[in-house]
Amino acid sequence: MTARFEAGLPTVPDYAASLRGWLRGALSSGGALEDWSERAPDSHVDEVRHGLELARIMWSEGWKRVGWPAEVGGVGGGPRHRAAYYDELAWAGVDVPDSDLPVEVLGPGTLAHAPELAARFLPNVLAGRELWGQGFSEPDAGSDLAGLRTRARPVDGGYVVSGQKTWTSNGYLADRLWVLVRTGTPEERHRGITALLIDADSPGISRRPLEFASGVEEMCETFFEDVFVSEDRRVGDENRGWYVAMDLLQYERSMYAAQRQGHLLSRLRDLAAIVRSDSEKDTPEAARMLAEAWQAVSELRARCIQTVGRLDAGEVVGPEASVDKLLLVRAEQVVFDASRRVLRDDFVLGSQARRWRDGWWYSRAASIYGGSVEIQRSILADRVLGLPKEGS
Amino acid sequence: MGHTPAFDAGTMALLRESVNELLRDAGVGHIGLALTDLGWSEVVRESPAMARMLFDEQGALAADAASLDTVVSLIHAVPLDSRVVWPVPKVGVDGSGGAYSGIALGRIEAETLVTRLDSEVVVVEATSSDVQRPVDGFDRGSAAAWYVGHGRVLDRLGPWDAVQAVARRAVASELVGLGRGALDLAVEHVGSREQFGRPIGSFQSVRHRLAQAYARLKGADALVTLAWDEPSLDGSRSARVAAGQAHEIAVSESIQVCGAMGLSNEHRLPRYVRRGFFLDRLVGATDDLLAEIGRSVIDEKIVRLGAF
Numbered sequence: 001m002t003a004r005f006e007a008g009l010p011t012v013p014d015y016a017a018s019l020r021g022w023l024r025g026a027l028s029s030g031g032a033l034e035d036w037s038e039r040a041p042d043s044h045v046d047e048v049r050h051g052l053e054l055a056r057i058m059w060s061e062g063w064k065r066v067g068w069p070a071e072v073g074g075v076g077g078g079p080r081h082r083a084a085y086y087d088e089l090a091w092a093g094v095d096v097p098d099s100d101l102p103v104e105v106l107g108p109g110t111l112a113h114a115p116e117l118a119a120r121f122l123p124n125v126l127a128g129r130e131l132w133g134q135g136f137s138e139p140d141a142g143s144d145l146a147g148l149r150t151r152a153r154p155v156d157g158g159y160v161v162s163g164q165k166t167w168t169s170n171g172y173l174a175d176r177l178w179v180l181v182r183t184g185t186p187e188e189r190h191r192g193i194t195a196l197l198i199d200a201d202s203p204g205i206s207r208r209p210l211e212f213a214s215g216v217e218e219m220c221e222t223f224f225e226d227v228f229v230s231e232d233r234r235v236g237d238e239n240r241g242w243y244v245a246m247d248l249l250q251y252e253r254s255m256y257a258a259q260r261q262g263h264l265l266s267r268l269r270d271l272a273a274i275v276r277s278d279s280e281k282d283t284p285e286a287a288r289m290l291a292e293a294w295q296a297v298s299e300l301r302a303r304c305i306q307t308v309g310r311l312d313a314g315e316v317v318g319p320e321a322s323v324d325k326l327l328l329v330r331a332e333q334v335v336f337d338a339s340r341r342v343l344r345d346d347f348v349l350g351s352q353a354r355r356w357r358d359g360w361w362y363s364r365a366a367s368i369y370g371g372s373v374e375i376q377r378s379i380l381a382d383r384v385l386g387l388p389k390e391g392s
Numbered sequence: 393m394g395h396t397p398a399f400d401a402g403t404m405a406l407l408r409e410s411v412n413e414l415l416r417d418a419g420v421g422h423i424g425l426a427l428t429d430l431g432w433s434e435v436v437r438e439s440p441a442m443a444r445m446l447f448d449e450q451g452a453l454a455a456d457a458a459s460l461d462t463v464v465s466l467i468h469a470v471p472l473d474s475r476v477v478w479p480v481p482k483v484g485v486d487g488s489g490g491a492y493s494g495i496a497l498g499r500i501e502a503e504t505l506v507t508r509l510d511s512e513v514v515v516v517e518a519t520s521s522d523v524q525r526p527v528d529g530f531d532r533g534s535a536a537a538w539y540v541g542h543g544r545v546l547d548r549l550g551p552w553d554a555v556q557a558v559a560r561r562a563v564a565s566e567l568v569g570l571g572r573g574a575l576d577l578a579v580e581h582v583g584s585r586e587q588f589g590r591p592i593g594s595f596q597s598v599r600h601r602l603a604q605a606y607a608r609l610k611g612a613d614a615l616v617t618l619a620w621d622e623p624s625l626d627g628s629r630s631a632r633v634a635a636g637q638a639h640e641i642a643v644s645e646s647i648q649v650c651g652a653m654g655l656s657n658e659h660r661l662p663r664y665v666r667r668g669f670f671l672d673r674l675v676g677a678t679d680d681l682l683a684e685i686g687r688s689v690i691d692e693k694i695v696r697l698g699a700f
Binding site: 012013016080081083084087091258265268269272273275276282284286287288289290291292293294295298299300301302303304305306308309320322323326327374376377378380381384385386387388389390391 | 579582583590591593594595596598599600602603604606607608610611612614615617618630633634637682683684685686687689690691692694696697698699700
């Protein structure tokens with residue numbers, strides 16, 4: 001534990017500057033992150049554990065407490081502080097752990113709609129002692145999420161859940177699953193959905209890892225067979241889960257974008273270093289691709305700065321968050337398309353390009369998960385541009 | 393971001409309306425004097441980022457009031473109605489070699505003008521042997537003219553780079569305005585034009601083209617805002633590129649969905665194309681700046697733009 005911020009909450013620029021300075025020392029010889037940074041995880045599971053360990057260290061050093069309220073062990077502050085945290089980590093060459101991604105998607109929504117659950121579990125999540133997974137999609141409910149069918153039958157003291165989720169993120173390793181279930185009739189669609197926080201080791205849950213095209217088993221299918229979930233694990237009111245999820249989505253589309261821009265900036269710098277060190281790769285075409293990638297990431301970054309500022313000021317971001325998501329998708333794909341073209345033979349034939357290949361596949365998913373680009377464009381068409389409804 | 397506007401929302405709305413009116417009235421002329429009467433110098437001294445409003449509005453209207461010339465007065469103590477010869481390489485212009493040449497955003501009848509010489513901003517004397525010839529180019533109806541000047545240097549004000557950076561973010565603002573103007577015309581068109589028994593704006597491909605164009609305009613706009621709030625050479629350059637690309641996408645998608653009507657000069661849309669492509673050549677074209685940026689990225693001269 002540390003008393004780093006007991007004197008008071010620093011301004012965002014002060015916080016960012018002190019973190020930047022601390023990271024320089026921590027990552028060098030004798031520093032708090034030296035051992036951590038010397039370990040090179042060689043599997044996905046290892047990477048997740050490595051990321052959880054980073055969260056533990058950064059929580060105990062106090063840096064990660066900034067941006068969260070006292071109710072969950074934080075020292076105050078908000079989205080801007082958190083965005084600065086991820087930004088400084090990435091700039092120092094430390095990738096934001098996978099385990100921190102659902103935190104930004106699920107944490108603020110849980111705080112808002114189930115403060116008791118947040119107080120109970122979020123401190124451990126933030127401190128890297130437990131991992132949450134997100135269970136929204138089903139085999140027959142992807143873009144049409146309101147058609148989900150995993151059923152939660154009310155019983156004495158809670159619900160009995162039966163059904164199947166797919167593409168459960170962090171699913172296989174998660175300790176707890178944040179799940180949308182149907183408590184109403186199928187015809188009620190979004191008005192009959194409830195959000196539950198379910199322990200992954202509950203009797204009746206089984207999981208099957210899904211191998212992504214890159215070979216990484218990051219997600220899983222999750223099967224629920226008569227799983228009892230106590231009532232105190234409901235997030236928000238019964239049949240109001242859709243609205244909790246919509247609230248969540250503005251965080252996913254904004255904070256997640258803010259986390260990823262730093263990651264993409266890091267990858268771009270790595271790519272530039274590769275080109276700099278190999279004159280055969282230093283061509284005008286490569287320069288052009290890197291410029292396009294820089295521009296795409298910069299547009300995303302500038303937009304994230306604006307959006308996070310709005311979130312921090314308590315504004316509802318609403319349908320404009322779809323702009324952030326579309327800019328993120330473009331940045332992801334431009335960066336990793338550039339990596340494929342710039343690395344040339346190495347990308348396809350070399351043995352050292354695993355992270356680029358994994359990144360390329362993941363960037364293909366960017367336009368599909370969290371609301372596909374088709375969904376985002378429809379949202380902008382309807383609610384921002386005021387265009388006639390489709391099929392009207 | 394931490395930027396607090398110096399003016400409240402009501403005042404800004406009034407200023408925007410005034411600027412808009414001036415631009416509509418200016419026609420093809422120079423806005424400098426009218427802006428002076430409005431008190432524009434005091435406004436931008438109080439809040440430099442307000443200067444972008446002039447260019448936002450000029451873009452939205454696809455107006456041509458030589459507003460770009462006013463950026464020099466944002467950095468140097470020259471009058472708002474100073475005329476500038478922008479250093480653009482000559483294309484097929486006759487006239488004996490002068491000391492300097494480039495594009496003027498309208499015929500110059502002043503005694504002095506501002507231009508670039510040896511990487512510096514200079515004030516030069518206009519002389520009777522200076523040659524002016526209308527640009528007979530893509531932007532039909534524009535008052536732009538090739539200018540070949542022979543007069544002596546009266547004053548050296550500072551490095552051209554600084555003026556170029558402000559000019560780039562001004563052009564960036566205007567390009568975003570033009571792109572948004574084109575998009576607004578497209579939205580209006582597809583909302584009313586019916587085919588197959590329904591508005592063409594109800595077809596998914598039309599909706600999605602315009603939505604994607606909107607997203608790119610917002611991305612560029614964010615970089616433009618950052619460039620005005622935290623001025624830098626790099627930031628202005630990136631804003632300029634983003635705006636050029638977003639403009640190109642916006643006019644391209646707008647032209648497509650407006651069909652044949654959008655390709656006629658009876659429609660306002662072609663104006664938004666012509667103005668944007670002309671502006672692209674004035675202070676560094678998108679393609680050339682991209683090449684520069686690529687070099688900077690490879691040579692590790694990357695800085696993070698802005699901060700949370």
